[in-house]
Amino acid sequence: MDNFIEISDITKTYWSDDGKTETKVILPLSMAIAEGEMVMFLGPSGCGKTTLMRIVGGLETQDQGSIRLRGELLAGPDRRRGMVFQSYSSFPWLTVRNNIKFGTRYRTDISRQEKEEITDHYMNMVGLVRYGDFYTNRISGGMRQRVAIARTLASSPDVLLMDEPFGALDAQTREHLQFQLMDINKSEKKTTIFVTHDVEEAILLANRIIIFSSRPARVVKEIDVDAVISAEDRRNGTADVAAFMTMRGDILTLIRAEYAHNLEET
Amino acid sequence: MHAAIYGRVFSNLLAFRKALPRRTEIILGALGFVLFLSVWHIFAASGTIRPEFLPKPISVAQAFVRLFTERDFATDIVISVGRVWFAFFLSVIVAIPLGLIMSTYRSVGAVLEPFIDFIRYLPVPALVPLLVIWFGVGEASKIAVLWTGTFFQLILLVADDTKRVPVEYIESGHTLGATNGQIMRHIIIPAALPSMVDNLRITLGWCWTYLIVAEIVAANSGIGHVIWSLRRFVKTPEVMAGIVAIGIIGLLTDQAFRYAHARLFSYLRR
Ligand SMILES: Nc1ncnc2c1ncn2[C@@H]1O[C@H](COP(=O)(O)OP(=O)(O)O)[C@@H](O)[C@H]1O
Ligand SMILES: [Mg+2]
Numbered sequence: 001m002d003n004f005i006e007i008s009d010i011t012k013t014y015w016s017d018d019g020k021t022e023t024k025v026i027l028p029l030s031m032a033i034a035e036g037e038m039v040m041f042l043g044p045s046g047c048g049k050t051t052l053m054r055i056v057g058g059l060e061t062q063d064q065g066s067i068r069l070r071g072e073l074l075a076g077p078d079r080r081r082g083m084v085f086q087s088y089s090s091f092p093w094l095t096v097r098n099n100i101k102f103g104t105r106y107r108t109d110i111s112r113q114e115k116e117e118i119t120d121h122y123m124n125m126v127g128l129v130r131y132g133d134f135y136t137n138r139i140s141g142g143m144r145q146r147v148a149i150a151r152t153l154a155s156s157p158d159v160l161l162m163d164e165p166f167g168a169l170d171a172q173t174r175e176h177l178q179f180q181l182m183d184i185n186k187s188e189k190k191t192t193i194f195v196t197h198d199v200e201e202a203i204l205l206a207n208r209i210i211i212f213s214s215r216p217a218r219v220v221k222e223i224d225v226d227a228v229i230s231a232e233d234r235r236n237g238t239a240d241v242a243a244f245m246t247m248r249g250d251i252l253t254l255i256r257a258e259y260a261h262n263l264e265e266t
Numbered sequence: 267m268h269a270a271i272y273g274r275v276f277s278n279l280l281a282f283r284k285a286l287p288r289r290t291e292i293i294l295g296a297l298g299f300v301l302f303l304s305v306w307h308i309f310a311a312s313g314t315i316r317p318e319f320l321p322k323p324i325s326v327a328q329a330f331v332r333l334f335t336e337r338d339f340a341t342d343i344v345i346s347v348g349r350v351w352f353a354f355f356l357s358v359i360v361a362i363p364l365g366l367i368m369s370t371y372r373s374v375g376a377v378l379e380p381f382i383d384f385i386r387y388l389p390v391p392a393l394v395p396l397l398v399i400w401f402g403v404g405e406a407s408k409i410a411v412l413w414t415g416t417f418f419q420l421i422l423l424v425a426d427d428t429k430r431v432p433v434e435y436i437e438s439g440h441t442l443g444a445t446n447g448q449i450m451r452h453i454i455i456p457a458a459l460p461s462m463v464d465n466l467r468i469t470l471g472w473c474w475t476y477l478i479v480a481e482i483v484a485a486n487s488g489i490g491h492v493i494w495s496l497r498r499f500v501k502t503p504e505v506m507a508g509i510v511a512i513g514i515i516g517l518l519t520d521q522a523f524r525y526a527h528a529r530l531f532s533y534l535r536r
Contacts, residue, residue, distance in 0.1 A: 106442055148438075
């Protein structure tokens with residue numbers, strides 16, 4: 001496996017404001033992610049998924065360890081790692097189109113003309129062409145998340161980081177966006193880390209699922225979903241139901257065990 | 267039939283936490299004024315209170331006209347408005363950049379916040395004698411009073427507005443490749459602007475309070491000076507007319523700000 005992203009011996013501890021109590025969120029943790037791979041982080045809530053993703057995005061600093069992208073050491077946020085947040089992060093003072101175009105604003109690798117074309121491309125991809133002139137206050141939550149995804153893609157990051165991006169959406173909208181993301185993933189092949197606590201979402205979207213323990217986060221199990229159910233079958237809804245249910249059951253059992261462990265501690 | 271209609275109107279008026287039609291709002295607002303004026307008139311006309319203390323509303327209205335025809339009140343208004351706007355402008359152009367910097371660099375905020383908070387709690391009228399010693403009785407001291415009264419409030423309000431910009435906006439900026447300066451110009455300022463304009467509107471209102479203080483203490487022109495000098499001749503209707511004039515100017519400015527706000531930030535409407 002080629003190490004497109006290499007996470008080596010990351011640790012992170014938060015201290016309470018009075019500096020007396022420590023919360024160990026990540027103990028030495030290492031993993032590698034291949035180019036074009038869609039990796040889902042799954043685990044009990046509060047285990048440190050967001051923290052790890054934010055460290056990869058440069059929005060949080062690790063205590064120890066390093067993150068490399070194509071072998072290059074990373075420090076601090078930049079355009080190489082685009083982030084889609086759970087909350088709506090599209091800008092209310094810009095229209096849908098200008099929000100998406102904002103993604104190209106700081107790119108120096110393309111011309112003005114190309115910026116327009118890229119904006120159109122992603123407006124089209126997330127199905128918002130008709131809403132280009134709408135301000136984001138007037139569109140639904142699902143559309144706002146599509147704006148955020150399109151904006152991030154328009155900035156052409158090497159890695160897409162998504163922290164429960166569909167967590168605040170209703171079930172129907174969520175499913176719609178999951179399928180849309182599968183389509184995007186098929187055409188763009190963007191390396192993606194996706195945090196979720198929804199087991200079905202993880203199976204549906206992942207090439208690989210990484211299951212974390214309760215805090216401090218440790219990798220409990222990795223599942224190569226592609227090896228069991230092909231992405232094609234998942235996308236077309238032709239996946240073997242028994243295989244799907246078995247995988248779902250196994251994951252839930254693991255996570256329940258972690259939750260129970262968590263409860264014993266607290 | 268009629269009873270049914272009245273019943274409906276009446277129940278609408280008392281609808282629990284429901285909106286009213288715009289026209290009903292305006293009618294009710296006017297009704298409030300009429301009610302106030304009627305009560306006032308009844309009291310004043312009853313003769314229980316001497317007219318030197320409480321003239322009739324109509325006498326105040328007549329005095330209002332006299333202020334313009336017999337004295338050059340329009341000039342005083344222009345002078346007062348000019349003072350307010352000039353001092354306010356000086357306040358804004360310093361407070362906005364400083365407020366932005368204070369909320370961006372914690373170290374600057376940590377140095378300035380306690381100091382500004384201290385000054386903010388000093389009553390401005392108490393500073394007037396000092397400012398007169400420093401700046402004399404000319405225009406400078408009046409501008410200084412207004413500036414002192416608004417600047418220290420404004421700077422903290424601006425800092426607060428900027429702090430309230432969602433962290434996701436700023437982090438989005440970083441991951442889209444923006445520099446700190448670009449995040450400030452392209453994200454923080456547009457995001458904070460609507461609440462900043464609202465705070466400008468509110469502080470401009472305070473500016474008027476301090477103006478009258480400044481003009482009463484040391485001035486030979488302006489609305490405050492007119493009110494104060496008429497007091498000496500117990501021209502109560504004129505004094506009240508002067509106060510009404512301030513109210514009207516305040517109301518108009520406030521409405522203009524609200525209108526501009528609604529136009530500029532129409533994207534906030536749902
Ligand atoms: N800025 C912070 N300061 C202190 N503790 C934090 C901070 N951010 C997260 N934590 C703690 O770290 C743990 C992991 O949080 P997080 O990474 O958000 O979990 P997850 O995303 O897996 O639900 C939680 O217990 C949380 O309370
Ligand atoms: Mg989280």
